[in-house]
Amino acid sequence: MKNLSFLNxxxxxxxxxxxxxxxxxxTLPYIPxxxxxxxxxxxxxVPLLLFAHVLFIxxxxxxxxxxxxxxxxxxxxxxxxxxxxPYKFNSKEVVSGSSFGVMxxxxxxxxKYKWLESEKIPGEITTFINKExxxxxxxxxxxxxxxxxxxxxxxxxxxxxxxxxxxxAIFSKFSIVNRGSLDFDNSNNNAIFIDVVRSNDTIxxxxxxxxxxxxxxDSVDLNLDEKRSRKLIYRLxxxxxxxxxxxxxxxxxxxxxxxxxIISGDFNNTAFSWAYRKLKGDLxxxxxxxxxxxxxxxxxxxxxxxxxxxxxxxxxxxxxxxNFEIKLSDHxxxxxxxxx
Numbered sequence: 001m002k003n004l005s006f007l008n009x010x011x012x013x014x015x016x017x018x019x020x021x022x023x024x025x026x027t028l029p030y031i032p033x034x035x036x037x038x039x040x041x042x043x044x045x046v047p048l049l050l051f052a053h054v055l056f057i058x059x060x061x062x063x064x065x066x067x068x069x070x071x072x073x074x075x076x077x078x079x080x081x082x083x084x085x086p087y088k089f090n091s092k093e094v095v096s097g098s099s100f101g102v103m104x105x106x107x108x109x110x111x112k113y114k115w116l117e118s119e120k121i122p123g124e125i126t127t128f129i130n131k132e133x134x135x136x137x138x139x140x141x142x143x144x145x146x147x148x149x150x151x152x153x154x155x156x157x158x159x160x161x162x163x164x165x166x167x168x169a170i171f172s173k174f175s176i177v178n179r180g181s182l183d184f185d186n187s188n189n190n191a192i193f194i195d196v197v198r199s200n201d202t203i204x205x206x207x208x209x210x211x212x213x214x215x216x217x218d219s220v221d222l223n224l225d226e227k228r229s230r231k232l233i234y235r236l237x238x239x240x241x242x243x244x245x246x247x248x249x250x251x252x253x254x255x256x257x258x259x260x261x262i263i264s265g266d267f268n269n270t271a272f273s274w275a276y277r278k279l280k281g282d283l284x285x286x287x288x289x290x291x292x293x294x295x296x297x298x299x300x301x302x303x304x305x306x307x308x309x310x311x312x313x314x315x316x317x318x319x320x321x322x323n324f325e326i327k328l329s330d331h332x333x334x335x336x337x338x339x340x
Contacts, residue, residue, distance in 0.1 A: 054076065101136070102264055109166055125329075128326060191209065287334070299332070
């Protein structure tokens, strides 16, 4: 420190703060949101913290300072080793004729309120899905409409408000032998499941949609007054607490499942959160196993959030994971292929 210029001393001080925040973020997946609801917000900032460390490493190397870059390097290595690094450099794709595909897509009510200019969003989503040809599709924010022409032989819908309402749906090419809904308390969100038979084997598919924070990219205003700030904080605390209740209800339900499971859905939270860690358990995350890039599923003002996931029993091999950068909803679909 003695040989550092005044500017470099300030930067190294900031470097230490960012490192402390990163080390603190490593504990977030182990802290139930109800214990410290606001602390859970930090899980959304992990990619920013790691990006800052990359910038610090570049700066210290260019400045010719040999020791100071080690702190940020340690943070990056820890992030990679603990699967905390948000970017994957290598993908995997295994060609297998016996594989089957699962897609997840939050379709935002099929553009019911004209968020997107196109009048043909349902038809465009149908064309896209038919092209990719998944065997199972899990939808969130789904509604039944006549011009949504998917021809899957089996499906299960659980909509709030009946047939004209919205909710969750699962479409399947495999026969459904059991189905059900978890019916989250005091929420418009939910989780449903189907048991399907494929090659004389029964697989359970969960479609889960955790509580939303209700914050949209086009509604973000950094100039919040005290009253609005209090409302925002209260809403975030309520959402994190509800997510914990929903995850705990799901885990209790899944304990009695005798089949291999796949969890697909919109978690409304990141891979650095308590909710994700509890849902993942000892399952495989298809993106970690076979994905590439940031795995972005929700572009929040160009901030690459990965909040939609496909998790699978370890008895399945993850052959492929694909992210689709298409603007047919506020979310982007993901698809994984599995084999035994």
